[in-house]
Amino acid sequence: MDENTTIPSDDVPDLQRIVQRKLGRCLLRLQQYERLLKAMVADGELSGPADRLHTIREQKIACVQKKTMGTLVGILTESFLTLPPRNEEESKMDADAGDQNGFSYRCQLEMPAEHYEATKAALKELVDLRNELVHHFLERFDLWSESGCQAADGFLEESYETINRHYLSLQSWAKPMNEARAKMASFIQSQTFEDVFDGIRVDGSVNWPGSGICFCLREAETKLAEGGWTRLEAAIRWIGNTYPEQTPKRYSCSSWRHVLHESGQFEIRKSLADNERITAWYRSRVS
Template sequence: MQGQNDENLPQLQQEVQRLLGRCMLRLQQYEQQIKILVAHHKLSGPLHELERVRARRIDGTARKTLGSLVGEFIGSCVVADEIRSPEDAITDSPDAPNWFSMHMTIGLPVTDFARAESELSKMVNLRNNLVHHFIDQHDIGSSDGCRGAQDALVEAYANIDRQLTQLQEWAQDMQNLRLAAAETMQTQAFRDGSINGLSSDGTVDWIASDIVRALQEAFQVFSDEGWAPLVAAEKWITAQHPEQLPAKYGCQSWRQVVHNAPNLDLRYFAIDGKRSAFYRPRTRP
């Protein structure tokens, strides 16, 4: 009987190799999926820098080990039955008023969260055992050892597959939420509020408004000794940003726009005997 077992050993070892390879491929799919979730579940930065910020997050996540990924995933992506408040989720900066922040979380009841945390930790241990310790734990130089290894690999694959399915379900939920958010962001109401600084009740967030940003751009072009002529800025903006008009923001003149903007100063100088309006970005006290 022992001789027969020894004759079957090469076939048993090949089956162990096949099952181990199958597990490793599934593990790579698992790691790829959790990297996607970690990289895309939150995003924050100036609106014009979002794609660059997103690329940095993806690149940074790609370099992390599974242990690091799970450590970030738990508590940031998967949370214990809570919804992050706007104060926690949004960071605003006076230097970058057009700041976008998104943080999607998977809220689980406390018991489910504890179970998910335990299963994710077990996946890290399972991965490390398969990669680093499998031949220490199983004697694949014997028939009985190969059979035990096969049983362990079949169970391991089932665990990996089950956890991957859970990640895929969470990823689909987040994708649906992203699509809904993207649809909302395409609406005129969102663009008016987040980009133009116009709210539905007619109030204006002047610091975040495009017309003030256009004035700041024009200031860089026409400033002389710390001030820029408003007439020159108006002509430049009309050519460069024709959609930015004072009437869009409820103003009758460019002087009124500058007067209303809390981050701009308006001053009149006598030029060739005529009173002319100049402006500049307001310096902080």
């Protein structure tokens, strides 16, 4: 027997242990990659009413936990990785689409078309590699022979280099996303965010149709209207108890009547009560 080319069968278990260790290293790195990928997909975009953002985020996190790596990579390439807008009009349309009475943000990584396609193909190869390691490794390599173990060893060395390269790349994408999320979280907790969400622009002007105070007046209508009109006095009491933060002063108005006039969203009428006291009533304008 040629000692230079043949290893005694007793040494195969030692080679198997080396293969097992290297396979475990690849799978652990893949799990690290998938955990980071799930976090990026869950936090890549968020939209909805401000008071439900936490719940919506928790639901997204729970949802991505059930998705396969292939599905997650598909979401990443379709929503996070993006091509530059084709023209200024397309960019403007994207910006205008988020102009709603709610909150929405999205993190994206813009790259040239050729880089995008190459990245998309490389990510697909990573998914294929993951499936090969998890589902077909024993079919591909005979770990009960010296040659099979040696082939598996070489394959696992190359596989780890590929997986690790993708993981480091994903980390570099996640870093600016995490920084953006931290800034977003700080903004949400600020008074500026509360004002903007209530329709008060940074320059102090008010988006009256979507303002918080007009929303409260409309809600008061649904509960207190009498014959299609709502007594302003009753609405003020109800809003004070239900939404105490909604005051005319926040909207640079001196009184609730001032809000009704300034907003242009309501019709106003006055009536003379039995005690000869003038009472103000309002109702939403029909558009």
